[in-house]
Amino acid sequence: LELQETMMSKVGVFREEKILQEALDKVHELEKRAENIQIDDKGMKFNTDLTEAMELDNLLHFAELIVKGALNRQESRGAQYRRDFPKRDDANWLKHTIAVKKDGKIEFDYKPVVITKFQPKERKY
Amino acid sequence: MQVKVKVFRFNPENGEKKPRFDEFTVEADPKEKVLDLLHRIKWEQDGTLAFRRSCAHGICGSCAMKINGANMLACEANLANFRDPTRITVEPLQSLPILKDLVVDLRDFFKKYEIVKPYLINRTQPPSQERLQSPEDRALIDEATWCILCAACTTSCPSNWKNPQFLGPAALLKSYRYCFDTRDEGISERIHVLDNNDGVWRCHTIFNCVEACPKEINITWHISQLKKKLVSREY
Numbered sequence: 001l002e003l004q005e006t007m008m009s010k011v012g013v014f015r016e017e018k019i020l021q022e023a024l025d026k027v028h029e030l031e032k033r034a035e036n037i038q039i040d041d042k043g044m045k046f047n048t049d050l051t052e053a054m055e056l057d058n059l060l061h062f063a064e065l066i067v068k069g070a071l072n073r074q075e076s077r078g079a080q081y082r083r084d085f086p087k088r089d090d091a092n093w094l095k096h097t098i099a100v101k102k103d104g105k106i107e108f109d110y111k112p113v114v115i116t117k118f119q120p121k122e123r124k125y
Numbered sequence: 126m127q128v129k130v131k132v133f134r135f136n137p138e139n140g141e142k143k144p145r146f147d148e149f150t151v152e153a154d155p156k157e158k159v160l161d162l163l164h165r166i167k168w169e170q171d172g173t174l175a176f177r178r179s180c181a182h183g184i185c186g187s188c189a190m191k192i193n194g195a196n197m198l199a200c201e202a203n204l205a206n207f208r209d210p211t212r213i214t215v216e217p218l219q220s221l222p223i224l225k226d227l228v229v230d231l232r233d234f235f236k237k238y239e240i241v242k243p244y245l246i247n248r249t250q251p252p253s254q255e256r257l258q259s260p261e262d263r264a265l266i267d268e269a270t271w272c273i274l275c276a277a278c279t280t281s282c283p284s285n286w287k288n289p290q291f292l293g294p295a296a297l298l299k300s301y302r303y304c305f306d307t308r309d310e311g312i313s314e315r316i317h318v319l320d321n322n323d324g325v326w327r328c329h330t331i332f333n334c335v336e337a338c339p340k341e342i343n344i345t346w347h348i349s350q351l352k353k354k355l356v357s358r359e360y
Binding site: 032039040043044045046047048049 | 136137138139167171172173174175176224225227
């Protein structure tokens with residue numbers, strides 16, 4: 001629930017650095033707390049307690065990824081509007097980000113965008 | 126407000142022979158839904174409670190169950206809509222085998238669904254462009270497309286309780302959706318499944334299905350349209 005509220009309010013469409021950093025701290029705090037998870041249901045059939053715990057682990061991984069990615073991309077593009085970087089920055093950021101988690105640390109790699117029919121132009125409407 | 130929730134429990138894995146009702150007291154707001162109650166019980170009191178849920182807003186059909194004796198989606202069961210919102214009884218869907226607590230085995234339900242051939246059947250060559258359909262023709266099958274396969278209807282049907290071989294409202298509704306689709310040509314293949322004792326004719330217009338349907342589809346009306354079509358083909 002706390003993860004849900006944090007992601008919704010701090011990592012939505014409108015983002016800024018300070019709040020994203022708060023969100024990241026929260027995710028780290030939740031990851032620490034998640035180490036002490038206890039599962040009531042010890043059964044092997046339809047154990048939704050267990051599946052929810054496993055889903056939480058996945059959610060935390062992805063949350064960290066999303067927040068780090070949002071912090072990393074210091075521009076506004078598409079569904080991300082950085083209040084601190086409100087314009088689109090094609091010179092630096094016209095690329096895809098590929099994130100990999102190696103040994104618990106997230107690394108970013110980049111791939112160029114394939115431009116075919118439509119040239120990127122400034123959005124005016 | 127404090128809600129006393131009686132929940133059906135059964136865990137065959139523990140070697141239990143008989144089910145039981147556990148009673149929980151949960152704090153809830155009258156604006157909340159029964160699904161919120163179940164989550165609160167699971168997360169705060171008893172993590173072993175098993176139930177299906179997914180979208181939590183009335184479109185996936187996972188959380189269909191019997192609440193205070195009536196079939197409905199737990200995520201749409203507003204506490205304020207109950208006569209006494211402080212006493213809620215939750216049970217799994219009737220007549221289906223129970224896997225654990227509120228989870229039932231839906232395999233029979235889906236098997237009946239597949240029996241009616243829920244796909245487009247054509248013998249002529251597919252056209253080079255889309256098969257066109259007028260809005261009036263589409264309106265014929267519109268209501269039948271709203272089904273979310275929650276199984277609330279079929280498990281509320283007394284005909285189905287007594288005759289488990291009965292295809293049931295959901296399967297018959299889907300059959301209607303294809304039989305009356307102007308683009309479909311498979312009516313002769315579907316007829317023999319419908320025109321027998323466990324097909325449309327087992328429907329005795331009890332209307333429990335219409336009451337239970339979370340999408341408010343008038344299933345019984347659709348089934349009687351199928352009956353009319355079968356009769357008019359014969360004569």
